[in-house]
Amino acid sequence: xxxxxxxxxxxxxxxxxxxxxxxxxxxxxxxxxxxxxxxxxxxxxxxxxxxxxxxxxxxxxxxxxxxxxxxxxxxxxxxxxxxxxxxxxxxxxxxxxxxxxxxxxxxxxxxxxxxxxxxxxxxxxxxxxxxxxxxxxxxxxxxxxxxxxxxxxxxxxxxxxxxxxxxxxxx
Amino acid sequence: xxxxxxxxxxxxxxxxxxxxxxxxxxxxxxxxxxxxxxxxxxxxxxxxxxxxxxxxxxxxxxxxxxxxxxxxxxxxxxxxxxxxxxxxxxxxxxxxxxxxxxxxxxxxxxxxxxxxxxxxxxxxxxxxxxxxxxxxxxxxxxxxxxxxxxxxxxxxxxxxxxxxxxxxxxx
Numbered sequence: 001x002x003x004x005x006x007x008x009x010x011x012x013x014x015x016x017x018x019x020x021x022x023x024x025x026x027x028x029x030x031x032x033x034x035x036x037x038x039x040x041x042x043x044x045x046x047x048x049x050x051x052x053x054x055x056x057x058x059x060x061x062x063x064x065x066x067x068x069x070x071x072x073x074x075x076x077x078x079x080x081x082x083x084x085x086x087x088x089x090x091x092x093x094x095x096x097x098x099x100x101x102x103x104x105x106x107x108x109x110x111x112x113x114x115x116x117x118x119x120x121x122x123x124x125x126x127x128x129x130x131x132x133x134x135x136x137x138x139x140x141x142x143x144x145x146x147x148x149x150x151x152x153x154x155x156x157x158x159x160x161x162x163x164x165x166x167x168x169x170x171x
Numbered sequence: 172x173x174x175x176x177x178x179x180x181x182x183x184x185x186x187x188x189x190x191x192x193x194x195x196x197x198x199x200x201x202x203x204x205x206x207x208x209x210x211x212x213x214x215x216x217x218x219x220x221x222x223x224x225x226x227x228x229x230x231x232x233x234x235x236x237x238x239x240x241x242x243x244x245x246x247x248x249x250x251x252x253x254x255x256x257x258x259x260x261x262x263x264x265x266x267x268x269x270x271x272x273x274x275x276x277x278x279x280x281x282x283x284x285x286x287x288x289x290x291x292x293x294x295x296x297x298x299x300x301x302x303x304x305x306x307x308x309x310x311x312x313x314x315x316x317x318x319x320x321x322x323x324x325x326x327x328x329x330x331x332x333x334x335x336x337x338x339x340x341x342x
Binding site: 025027029031033037038039040041042043074075076078080081082083087089091132133135137 | 196198200202204208209210211212213214245246247249251252253254258260262303304306308
């Protein structure tokens, strides 16, 4: 196995691990940077899509967060499952995607409650987050001590929480 | 009632509302901006302290997130209670505080699991977040439609989620 194949295999493993971690957490807090430098977040529903390195979200193209993303594409997605003491930080670059085919592909009927005009709504657009790094804090209920050591002792116990990182494509 | 008194009253109401919203959510995702411009978040336990405009967190002074905060103080705190469909975004400025009296004041014995050396640990410090803006999305389970309209229709239905904003002091 040459170097490229190893990298590609590692990337695929990271993708699958992250996919499992966020599978049951439908709502993420998306943090963007405003023009005044302030960081703001808002809950977003993750579109049902097999995670392969990008995360997709429905939006209206004229939403304030969209103009923030266009100006500064660096975002964070925080997925929290407090019941299971599971917390995931995803660092990435967001872009606004106007792709009617993709909108139709990712559309599910439950979205109609939030986008009552349906997927033909001309103001509908997608936010695609290209994931560059993900970090994970997790524990079973009876291992609570575990997470918080990871959480507060990043310097000394850096390996106790997992960081998944990949770049490039998985040809 | 003059203008100053009104502002002060409004601020106090905002503070109390936010205090109630986050009271039962002990862990927040704290997002900071790295030197490379990437946004990263990590779970943090909110110190037990009556909220009056600042939120406090224990940390080790040599933690990587501390150096990020020192360089770029703009942070976001995301509080999520998925069970109750409650999401809060807090925008603020963070500062590292080395104050042994404050550390002792905010210390609770449960923190020992994460800071086993206790509050006399010389590397222990506090992160103080001065809140400048908070936004809230919430609904009862049977009002689920509500949140997501707020969430996705920020432009048209701006008033459906609450934004609390204050500046200055409440003296």
